[in-house]
Amino acid sequence: EIVLTQSPGTLSLSPGERATLSCRASQSVTSSYLAWYQQKPGQAPRLLIYGASSRATGIPDRFSGSGSGTDFTLTISRLEPEDFAVYYCQQYGSSPFTFGPGTKVDIK
């Protein structure tokens, strides 16, 4: 089973700042099958990025993904008020398709 580790656990930033979230895998993720999701309280998750770097439909271009192998990054170029949420990475290249523990981005 591939174990995903996300850092930091919590990121405290102000609107307009840049957010950099990390997701590290215990072994190489096949074909960069790595996704990022955003979840707000009381809501279902929303797909942001798939294939490590492809934005999902309707996702603003301030969200970008990068990385390969075992190290992946989600960058939010300028935080908007609606971006404060929990972010999860998931690998779907090898079953079981595991999630990371999440990074909470909160307002400083």
Add this chain to the structure above:
Amino acid sequence: EVQVVESGGGLVQPGGSLRLSCAASGFTFSSYAMSWVRQAPGKGLEWVSAISGSGSSTYYADSVKGRFTISRDNSKNTLYLQMNSLRAEDTAVYYCAKCNRGNSAYNAIDYWGQGTLVTVSS
């Protein structure tokens, strides 16, 4: 508009069984893999199971293997999760979810239901 709507959650005693259903609409159901993902209260997401569009391939988390069974009825546009030998640690909101690119379960999830709560307690 793509919609997935879960049902069947509720309170069940340890060792009991429950079957979740997920009614899908707004897309060609048989052409897409589907997944179940759960979230215990106040915790993170946990992938549970997935099934290919045709139903021929199924995948499970180690924590549920041998106890849960995923299936689908493409004629009814419905996904199922049969849960047996339930434990307290299975208590969670269970999300039905559609994979984003075709028949294979090796895909990200692009649509999620609102979830159904399963509580395992005596």
